[in-house]
Amino acid sequence: MELRLADPTGLCFGVRRAIESLEAALEEHGTVYALGSPIHNPQEVARLVAMGLIVIDDPDDVPEGAVAFVRAHGVGPGVIEKLKDKAGVIVDGTCPFVQRAQERARDLEAEGYRVFLVGDKDHPEVQGITAHLGGKATVIGSADEIGDIDDGGLKAGVLSQTTQKAEVFSGVVADLALKVSELKVFNTICNATAERQNAVRRLARQVDGIIVIGGKNSANTRKLVEITRSQGAPTLWIEKSEELDWRWLEGKLQIGVAAGASTPDWLIKKLITTLAIPQVAKGEGN
DSSP, X not given: XXXXXXXXXXXXXXXXXXXXXXXXXXXXXXXXXXXXXXXXXXXXXXXXXXXXXXXXXXXXXXXXXXXXXXXXXXXXXXXXXXXXXXXXXXXXXXXXXXXXXXXXXXXXXXXXXXXXXXXXXXXXXXXHXXXXXXXXXXXXSSGGGTOOOOXXXXXXXXXXXXXXXXXXXXXXXXXXXXTSSEEEEOOOOOHHHHHHHHHHHHHHTTSSEEEEESOTTOHHXXXXXXXXXXXXXXXXXESSGGGOOHHHHTTOSEEEEEEOTTOOHHHHHHHXXXXXXOGGGGTTTO
């Protein structure tokens, strides 16, 4: 069996930067309070918790004078102000690409555009961006959700969740262009997302099946799975190598391996090592 690794794959720049900042804070302070899960990968979160991380859901839960961490997805300005009132130190791990999306959204609003944000309304990144507009952005998941628009000279501005699929974003742009008088577009899909999505598209045409490793709560990993399946490639989505289904591998000579942008290197390496071990050595078929 031949293994082919998607290139690039695994941790993107923004998530790696955030995790490195968090690790440094844990080493320096011992205990750090993260507002929401710092990374959409349960195994990596468990590793960080063992180092002293405490995950909270509300900035009011930060003890007075403690160290607070803002994850790569970013937060709204109101949350930052609350953290400033409580925390002694704030470690801001917001991804620069997310910060750019926040800035673009504010620019569109300031210029009088009705802001359309292409993304998942329940995703923390999207919630953070809309919070920068006082919640006034129109969040849509696809062109089908635009609906009828009473133009009346409407100026519309559109941007995207940084991990959105390019074809979904372009579909929204094309549909909006036919429904409004003026359209201003900011492509805020990050380069790392586009590169990883293109990599799995290529890989899907070269192998007999693809294993995608990443958190089931990871939006960017889910989109990789959607892309590989849309290309007709048999796809197995797992969070860790222990979830491998050896029967799924039967009859496949070339296996692709891809990982979400929130999947740490150590999980990818463990999967590759596991796949290199003959099944009989793992007790299969005994």
